[in-house]
Amino acid sequence: MSEFSEKKIKAVEKEGGKKGQDLAGMSEMGLCFQQANLVEPCGHMELMEMAFAAMNKEVDPEAEERRGGAGEVAKILLSADIDRFCAIIHVPEQFTSAEKNDRQYEISAIDWAKAAFATLPGDGKGVEFTVETPTLVKAVYTKDPDAGRYPEKAKDNVSGASFGWLRSKQLVLDDDSDSDEMVFGDDDMPGI
Numbered sequence: 001m002s003e004f005s006e007k008k009i010k011a012v013e014k015e016g017g018k019k020g021q022d023l024a025g026m027s028e029m030g031l032c033f034q035q036a037n038l039v040e041p042c043g044h045m046e047l048m049e050m051a052f053a054a055m056n057k058e059v060d061p062e063a064e065e066r067r068g069g070a071g072e073v074a075k076i077l078l079s080a081d082i083d084r085f086c087a088i089i090h091v092p093e094q095f096t097s098a099e100k101n102d103r104q105y106e107i108s109a110i111d112w113a114k115a116a117f118a119t120l121p122g123d124g125k126g127v128e129f130t131v132e133t134p135t136l137v138k139a140v141y142t143k144d145p146d147a148g149r150y151p152e153k154a155k156d157n158v159s160g161a162s163f164g165w166l167r168s169k170q171l172v173l174d175d176d177s178d179s180d181e182m183v184f185g186d187d188d189m190p191g192i
Contacts, residue, residue: 003046004044004046004047008040008047009047009050011040012040012041012047012050012051012054013050013051013053013054014040014054014067015038015039015040015051015054016038016040016050016051016052016053016054016055016067016068017054017055017057017067017068018067019036019038019051019055019070020054020055020056020057020067020068020069020070021059021066021067021068021069021070022036023036023055023070023073023075024059024068024069024070024073026073027070027072027073031172031173032073032074032095032103032105032171033073033074033075033095033107033166033171033172034073034074034075034076034172035075035076035077035078035159035162035163035166036075036076036077036078037077037078037079037155037159038051038077038078038079039079040079041079041086042079042080042081043079043080043081043083043084043085043086043151044079044084044086045086045130045138045140047079048077048079048086048087048088048138049088049138051077051079052077052088052090054067054068055068055070055075055077056068056070056071056090057069057071058071071092072092072094073092074090074091074092074095074107074171075088075089075090076088076089076090076112076116076158076162077089077090078155078158078159079155080151080152080154080155081151081152082143082151082152083142083143083151084140084141084142084143084151085140085141085142085151085152085154085155085158086138086139086140086141087113087116087117087137087138087139087158088136088137088138088139089109089112089113089116089136089137089138089139090109090135090136091107091108091109091112091134091135091136092135093135095107096108096134096135105171107169107171108134109132109133109134109135109136109137110132110133110134110137112137112162112165112166113129113132113137113139115161115162115164115165116158116159116161116162116165117139117158117161118161119157119158119160119161120141120149120154120157120158121148121149121150121153121154121157122144122147122148122149122150123147123148123149125147125149126141126142126144126147126149126154127139127140127141127154128140128141141154
């Protein structure tokens with residue numbers, strides 16, 4: 001039996017399912033590697049696992065509200081509160097080997113996790129990897145003020161390092177677009 005109330009579990013599953021739809025939608029636009037911050041799990045791995053399951057659940061076409069659908073999206077999920085921070089990094093099997101996908105991606109959840117956790121604040125330690133496979137990593141980080149370890153700060157560092165790593169691998173879009181190449185209206189398109 002879970003230590004969390006039924007109301008809390010429903011809120012976690014709802015957030016996970018809705019975030020799953022967001023990630024699946026972005027994936028349909030070509031963004032196969034994504035980050036998501038989750039509020040409801042409050043840094044508890046058990047709740048993160050519930051949100052992760054709801055996120056990856058097959059979409060029920062008969063349901064009134066669409067939820068889930070992000071099982072084939074590579075993602076890092078982050079959640080923290082004042083005492084703890086946890087992360088789940090999921091890379092679908094097809095992205096672990098260039099031969100398994102059209103885009104020739106060869107990404108490991110372990111490599112992603114190591115890059116994301118490389119800039120922890122304080123003494124740079126304190127993360128415990130509870131699961132480490134090429135497709136799934138689960139990490140927990142707990143508060144230790146004497147060592148300068150603060151979960152909310154660590155979450156921000158991990159998020160930034162993760163995004164930087166994704167950018168270095170060209171897995172997310174750079175925000176360095178040249179406005180000269182953009183088309184804003186009919187005046188910019190001679191002959192129309």
